[in-house]
Amino acid sequence: MxxxxxxxxxxxxxxxxxxxxxxxxxxxxxxxxxxxxxxxxxxxxxxxxxxxxxxxxxxxxxxxxxxxxxxxxxxxxxxxxxxxxxxxxxxxxxxxxxxxxxxxxxxxxxxxxxxxxxxxxxxxxxxxxxxxxxxxxxxxxxxxxxxxxxxxxxxxxxxxxxxxxDNYNLVSGPIRRLVAQGQDKWFFIAADYAFGQNMVKESESALKAAGGTSMGAVFHPLGTTDYASFLLQAQSSGADVVAFANAGAQLVTSMKQWNEFGMSAGNQRPVAELMFLTDIHGMGLETAQGLTGVTAWYWDxxxxxxxxxxxxxxxxxxxxxxxxxxxxxxxxxxxxxxxxxxxxxxxxxxxxxxxxxxxxxxxxxxxxxxxxxLVHDFYLVQVKQPGAQEKPWAYYNVLETIPAAYAYRPLSESDCSLVTAAGK
Missing domain, CATH: 3.40.50.2300 (Response regulator)
Incomplete structure (x- = not known):
């Protein structure tokens, strides 16, 4: 090969x-x-x-x-x-x-x-x-x-x-869950391209539907390594939750600096709106512990x-x-x-x-x-605490399964022309 x-x-x-x-x-x-x-x-x-x-x-x-x-x-x-x-x-x-x-x-x-x-x-x-x-x-x-x-x-x-x-799958479940727990004020740190912009849009829509409030959003360039100004805006926003609408090395660096600036000791809760196994591996459990997110699949x-x-x-x-x-x-x-x-x-x-x-x-x-x-189940996961990991790469506790029937935007709300042609 x-x-x-x-x-x-x-x-x-x-x-x-x-x-x-x-x-x-x-x-x-x-x-x-x-x-x-x-x-x-x-x-x-x-x-x-x-x-x-x-x-x-x-x-x-x-x-x-x-x-x-x-x-x-x-x-x-x-x-x-x-x-x-x-x-x-x-x-x-x-x-x-x-x-x-x-x-x-x-x-x-x-x-x-x-x-x-x-x-x-x-x-x-x-x-x-x-x-x-x-x-x-x-x-x-x-x-x-x-x-x-x-x-x-x-x-x-x-x-x-x-x-x-898609971004609807990733944000709708966690937002409903956390707002129901009283964490209803959110601030977003997002990557400044189509993905991050769309994720914030979907998040703010889901937040409004759940009875929550957006305290604002800030967008960073793809590939930046300095998140200080974005984190400080989040810290001063008065939000209960700081949601990261970025991925890969961006999320890893964001969370490392979140901890370096002492924000992990504060009252704000970080949420990774898009979180991958390699992100957790890259930042380590000390940094990632307690992060929640949604995934379509987990190896364990x-x-x-x-x-x-x-x-x-x-x-x-x-x-x-x-x-x-x-x-x-x-x-x-x-x-x-x-x-x-x-x-x-x-x-x-x-x-x-x-x-x-x-x-x-x-x-x-x-x-x-x-x-x-492709319609399938999703999983709400939380990163394990240091010391709770039984084997290498086993980073998640699966909190619940999100059935396919609840994980997707209803076709009745779709603006896809294929749906209209098929008879919405």
Missing amino acids: TMKTDDRSVSKTRGLAGRLLTAAAITISAAGPAALPASAAGISGDVVRIGVVNDQSGPLSDLAGAGSVVAAGLALEDFKALAPSLKVEIVAADHQNKADIGVEIVRKWYEAEGVDMVVDVGNSAVALAVQSIARERNKLVIYAAVGTTDITGSQCSPTGLAWLH LNDGTRAFAKRFFDRHGAMPTAPQASVYSAVLHYLKAVAATGTDETGRVVAHMRATPVNDIYAPGARLRADNK
């Missing part, structure tokens, strides 16, 4: 991923009788090409990055047992959290390199730009850690699927998730995050649909994906609904 990406990612990766980042393209293929009715006759160029594009060298690289490519590779390993004669290739690239670079990569993949499906993306601003290219070229894109609700809302597309979460949920996590760890040197697990699931479900239909034609593949429930360790039984969201 080989992969093409930016050499700057090498120092950010572990294990097999680090070795992969020096080469030119992942290719996985096998010969033999197919267990599923996969026929190359309907496959363009006789090969299925999948492109993994995300941040592989910057502040969002740990939560997805090269680990998402490892997850895609595991999906191919599992798929080969079902359709070993279907040739599959994976390419990967670093969009550096820049929409113009992401669009350039994806356009070239679709138009010149025969890529059939793009997965992950991660950055909301990049995702909104890529959505337009995928729609224009009638090519499939499956989003993992993309928060903006516009992807499956006002800017939804027949070719854009959301596999992990059951025997199946733990078995997958072990395979992933053996290759990557870290336990999988929810985005990485969702990439595994999206790639596997997509390839099953290609094999079953005998084609990589977008419309037929998406129709089969929609008609067939997911069957894997990520979201068993989940289905795509009319707005192209």
